[in-house]
Amino acid sequence: MRVIDPVVQLDGIVVEYPGVRALDGVDFRLFAGEVHALMGENGAGKSTLIGVLTGTRRPSAGRVIVDGEERRFSGVAESRAAGIATVFQEAQLSPNLSVAENVMLGRERRGRFGIDWRQTRVDAVEALVRLGLDDLDPRSPVSRLSSAQKQLVALARSVVDDPRVLVLDEPTSSLDQAEVATLMRVIRGLRDQGVAILFISHFLEQAFTISDRMTVLRGGRKIGEHATRDLERADLISQMLGKDINSLRALGSERKAHHYTSDGEPVLRAEGLGRRGELMPTDVEVHRGEIVGLAGLRGSGRTELASLLGSVVRPDGGELWVGGERVSLRTPSAALRRRIAVTTESRRIDGIIPQLTARENIVLSLQALRGWTRPVSQAEQSALIDAYVDALHLDPADLARPVEQLSGGTQQKVLLARALAVRPHVLILDEPTKGIDIAAKLDIQRRISQLAGDGVAVVFISSELEEVVRLSDRIVVLKDREKIGELSNGPGVTVDTVVEMIAAELEPDAGVDVRGNNV
Known part of the structure; x- marks a missing residue:
């Protein structure tokens, strides 16, 4: 039987930074016509391996072989010339250019008198249609697009050159369920055309759904390579962590056994708090030592409610009470003086400096x-x-x-x-574990639980309903920018309980899946 050679082969790759070996003798194979998931916690070496493949990291030892030829990429241009394209988690687009200009940037059609913009737009539309984005106006400025649309435009740009290898680094982190389905369809289509696809994601179910094989890294070393169909989820998690998942289950059991009772004056109370076009008037209260989870679909009003509670934006109706005193907090600084601290969903845009x-x-x-x-x-x-x-x-x-x-x-x-x-007396956390590895997620979840035990009032948002159910004492459920109910957590409350509440008024064939897919 004929042996099929890999499109990409890394042999004994070593990458060192001052005081740390980021990759330690890693072997890796990527074949044409497959989706290969690269799995591991943050710091496992995934980004460094991508850097070696795309020319942004020079290995100190080992070989990079593409189509049977040893290569030494000195930059992204050389990697791209070898047929390797990359779409990163943060879409790297020019906001002042149009969709078509971004898709064709560096690949514009040229005529006798410079760039042929008409033909360039035709090429851009072809790339967009290939991804099912034919409803996107190629003349629209990228600055007007949602983060999800920007990610898809970046993907469209990557397929213009018909790459042999496509690297997708957390491509679904800003996409909703329908957009994820579109992306998965596109990935399968590219795979069936013979493209070798390297897929990196913290969403385990997505990795299991789309991939043919998986390679697991931990601490800069290759732990294993498996056919996806032969790998159990618990085994994957154990390989990524170097331990079993009992600690995750134990945390949920601890919170379920907490039996929080909301006696006394709430630390934070909102009555009719709302903002036109963003959130209907909403009542909510949080007590000392309580974790209140906000659950709902993307766009349900979770973030809008958190922003109003933390005075990140100002309401145009309703009242806010802190420690039994009615207050008017106009800025996050004013909230901070009342010991209300907020972390936002977009850590790179609104969080870190x-x-x-x-x-x-x-x-x-x-x-x-x-x-x-x-x-x-x-x-x-x-x-x-x-x-x-x-x-x-x-x-x-x-x-x-x-x-x-x-x-x-x-x-x-x-x-x-x-x-x-x-x-803080009140801690408002909007997606504090989004896009991070399992070990870091467990650390943060444990700390949140400890903070509640120490008397901090916590408002917790996660798009992963398992997290909300695992951590919360009480769950506020939102849909269509409106609060539709509350649940007191306990042994009888599951993800399905929340799902049924959200989906209660949806049409039977709506096709909406609100279950979280991450750990």
Whole structure:
């Protein structure tokens, strides 16, 4: 029987940074006409391996072989010339250019008098149609698109050159269910055309659904390579973590056994709080030591409610009470003075200050609370940092590095540490575990549970309903920008309970799946 050679083969790849070996003798194979999922927690070496393949990381040892020829890429252009295209988690587009200009950037059709914009737009439309995006106006500025549409435009740009290899790095992180289905259809179509696809995602069910094979990395080493159909989910998680998943189950059991009772005055109470076009008037309250989860589909009003509670945006109706006192909080700074701390969903846009170190990012909220005339001393900073190194399992070596260089999980822990530095009475967390690995997720979930045990009132949002049910004492359910009910959590409450509540008024053939797919 004829042996099929891989399109890409990495042999014994070693990549070293000062004081750390990011990849330690890693072998990897990618074949034409397959989807190969690369799995591992943050820091496992996934991004570094992608960097080797795309020319942004030079290995200190090992070989990169493409189509049987050893290659040494000195940059992305050389990798792309070899037929390797990449779509990253954060869509790298030019916001002031149109959709067509972004799709064809660097590949414009040229005529006798320069760029032939008519033919360039025709080529862009062909790429969009190939992805099922024929309803997207090629003349529209990218700045007007949603984050999901931007991700799909980036994917369209990647297929213009008919790549042999397509690297998809967290391509579904900003997509809703229908858009994920569109992307999966496109991926399968490209695979059937013989494209070799490397798929990286923290959504385990998506990886199991789309991939033919999986390679697992941990601590810079290859742990295993498996046919997806032969790999159990629990085995995959165990390989990624280096331990079993009993700790995850134990956390859920601890929260279920918490038996929170909401006696006394709520720490935070909203009556008729709303904003025209964004959220209908809503009542909600949170008590000391309680975790209130906000559950619903994308666009249900979860983030809008969190933003109003944290004064990130101002309501145009309703009242807010803090500690039994009616207040009018016009800014996040005003909320912070009332010890209401917020972490937003978009950590890269509204969260971290990329060029500052992790240490500097952590102290920002405390410094803002005090004002710039009362700087946080070095001794206070050190004590604060030491506390969160232990509490959130931060690596001390990361603290002096620009936060933009750190993994997504570490960035999320930095944002949580920043919010905790002000000793909040109310902590509002919008997708605190989005797009991070399982180990970091467990660390953050445990810390949230501990904070509630210490008396902090927590508002928790996650698109993964398993997380909401696992952590929450009470669940506020939203749909179509309106609160539709509440559930007191307990042994009888499951993901299906929440799903049924959300789906109660949907048409039987609506085809909406609101179950979370991540761990």
